[in-house]
Amino acid sequence: MKTPGFIAYKNIIKRPARSIALMILAAVLSLSLLGGTLIVQALNNGFGSLEDRLGADIMVVPYEATTKQELENIVLQGNTGYFYMNGEYLDELTLLEGVGRISPQYYLASVKAGCCSMPVQIIGFDPETDFAITPWIKKSGSGEVGYLDAVVGNDLNAFVGDEMSFFGVKVNVVAKMDKTGTSYDTQVFTTRQTIQTLIEASLNKQLNEYASINSGNVISCILIDVDDTHNVDEVVNDINIHYKKLRAIRTTNMISGISDSLAAVSDIARIIIAAVWIVALGIMILTFFMMTGERKKEFAVLRVLGASRGKLAKTVLTEGVVLSFAGGIFGVILGLIIIIPFSGYIETKMALPFLLPGTHVIIFAAALAVLLSALAGALTAGIAAARIGMIDTGMILRKGE
Amino acid sequence: MRIRAEQIKKEFYRKSRGSNIFDAVSTCDFAMDEGTLTVIKGRSGGGKSTLINMLSGILVPTEGKVLYGDIDIYKMNDRELSCYRNSHIGYVPQGKSAIASLTVMENIMLPGILYGFRNEIEAVRLMDKFGISHLRDAMPEELSGGELRRMAIARALIKKPDVLFADEPTGDLDDENTTTVFEILREVADNGTAVLVVTHESDASKYADKVFRMDAGELSEE
Numbered sequence: 001m002k003t004p005g006f007i008a009y010k011n012i013i014k015r016p017a018r019s020i021a022l023m024i025l026a027a028v029l030s031l032s033l034l035g036g037t038l039i040v041q042a043l044n045n046g047f048g049s050l051e052d053r054l055g056a057d058i059m060v061v062p063y064e065a066t067t068k069q070e071l072e073n074i075v076l077q078g079n080t081g082y083f084y085m086n087g088e089y090l091d092e093l094t095l096l097e098g099v100g101r102i103s104p105q106y107y108l109a110s111v112k113a114g115c116c117s118m119p120v121q122i123i124g125f126d127p128e129t130d131f132a133i134t135p136w137i138k139k140s141g142s143g144e145v146g147y148l149d150a151v152v153g154n155d156l157n158a159f160v161g162d163e164m165s166f167f168g169v170k171v172n173v174v175a176k177m178d179k180t181g182t183s184y185d186t187q188v189f190t191t192r193q194t195i196q197t198l199i200e201a202s203l204n205k206q207l208n209e210y211a212s213i214n215s216g217n218v219i220s221c222i223l224i225d226v227d228d229t230h231n232v233d234e235v236v237n238d239i240n241i242h243y244k245k246l247r248a249i250r251t252t253n254m255i256s257g258i259s260d261s262l263a264a265v266s267d268i269a270r271i272i273i274a275a276v277w278i279v280a281l282g283i284m285i286l287t288f289f290m291m292t293g294e295r296k297k298e299f300a301v302l303r304v305l306g307a308s309r310g311k312l313a314k315t316v317l318t319e320g321v322v323l324s325f326a327g328g329i330f331g332v333i334l335g336l337i338i339i340i341p342f343s344g345y346i347e348t349k350m351a352l353p354f355l356l357p358g359t360h361v362i363i364f365a366a367a368l369a370v371l372l373s374a375l376a377g378a379l380t381a382g383i384a385a386a387r388i389g390m391i392d393t394g395m396i397l398r399k400g401e
Numbered sequence: 402m403r404i405r406a407e408q409i410k411k412e413f414y415r416k417s418r419g420s421n422i423f424d425a426v427s428t429c430d431f432a433m434d435e436g437t438l439t440v441i442k443g444r445s446g447g448g449k450s451t452l453i454n455m456l457s458g459i460l461v462p463t464e465g466k467v468l469y470g471d472i473d474i475y476k477m478n479d480r481e482l483s484c485y486r487n488s489h490i491g492y493v494p495q496g497k498s499a500i501a502s503l504t505v506m507e508n509i510m511l512p513g514i515l516y517g518f519r520n521e522i523e524a525v526r527l528m529d530k531f532g533i534s535h536l537r538d539a540m541p542e543e544l545s546g547g548e549l550r551r552m553a554i555a556r557a558l559i560k561k562p563d564v565l566f567a568d569e570p571t572g573d574l575d576d577e578n579t580t581t582v583f584e585i586l587r588e589v590a591d592n593g594t595a596v597l598v599v600t601h602e603s604d605a606s607k608y609a610d611k612v613f614r615m616d617a618g619e620l621s622e623e
Contacts, residue, residue, distance in 0.1 A: 006514060007500070007502075007503075007514075010500075010502040010503055010507070011502045013502070014501070014502035014540075015502065297496075297497075297498070298500050298501065300494070301494055301498045301500065302500070302511075302515070303459060303483070304457065304459055304486065304492040304494060305486075305487065305492070305511055305512045305515060305556070306483050306484060306486045306487020306488070306512055306515050306516070307483060307487075307515050308479050308480045308483035308484070309479050309483075310479075310480065311483070311515065392460075393454075393459045393460070394451070394454035394455075394459045394460030395460075397450065397454060397459070397494050397495070397568065
């Protein structure tokens, strides 16, 4: 082992309290950096996923759905619920000026009873016109979804090949979606024909709030993509003026609250990271300064034994880098242990869409956190090393300190 | 090798007394030869340590030069001078000078370790010679003052230096240990090393070939 490494190693081993304290500070640096970055990144991913998941410019629902806030509960919060309107609205809105793509959705909530495997939100889509759900299903590697087939969200305890029962009707799980960080993760998706069968079954079992609807002619929601030549707000206004029983909502407005919350959480996370770094760096600088003060005589002795100023500086620098690197790794491991298994809990507590980035991004963020912690250690130790470079050996030895 | 100081002087700026500059060591000449033990006596604060530090290459004189043979050591850069100190100069600092995180053995080998060489055989020989071989794996905090001082002398001698400086080597030792230390230093000189001891021990003179006195920065031969 080279000289600076040998003396640094000995100091680290023989001064465990100080070494552990410095490692903990470095761990706090990397933990805050990794934790903050992953949380902000997961929120951004979740929000992006939510935007994609909405997949349309406009959502049209029965007017009472918006007053009861059922729509937001289902779409944004992942709660269960359903509402219906006459299916003929779909034909009428298709003819509206400015409407590009248009597709219906069907909502049904299963119940916690013997007839259903689990209480979940079931969403039906029309495979021929759908442009919101199908891309996600395809992204998950699933093929065609047929009659009485179901695709389940990632968080649901159901897997490909399983059979689920809703209102006494058995459906086969043909695919499980990738994690989206949104309400998709707790929902079940079927085709229009399947969900119509399920609605009919729920009516037959008198487990549907709507007692007298025609299951073959109701829809819950209409998704609209406005064509490029029209303004989204104009189409929204057009629908809201002409269809009093409907409510057209611009999807970006639906998630503006989430966007604001996300911005606030991101700002808070950044402020916390900055505060933690400032405090921890300050303590590290202070610790190294105290250490150089305490060991002034030792450094002076090393000088008379033939250590150059450069060698002394390298010794302190090595100590700082080794401790902060080790602490950085410890902090990263701690961060991953906390964030990855508890991401679901964090998501619930924050009530915001939360989608952790991919493994390669996490590895990159972890490596960066360790690197920056080690650099912080090098910087703080470097300041101390510069101070050591200026010590007057003769003066220290003359004083006999 | 002859060590000479020509017209060296050290001034210090004394903050507590305005802009007063004082001479810690007034202009003087000094020389010592291999195989001799030189003692500089004097009261505390008289400039003895300042002189020894200038002679050993760790305190740049305000004026004058220090020559090891024909080499002016203060013409070297820090790296060269550090390396030169390591190879040619042994130094026993005053007070406790052990590196707390190293064992006795590692402390003794430290001058070698600094330049990537662990001379264990010589370290063991010196420990045997100075009666501290049973402490090779002990930490400095476990040693008595006398043992620490013997360890510091062994460390100063590990690289067989041309010159050995000892600054108050018996400062806090009892009579028995003081005698032991001076006997060791005498033996080192007899083996060919130039030894300079700064002390206020009156008994030191009987071990010396040459005795100087230093008071208020003025050096005089006794």
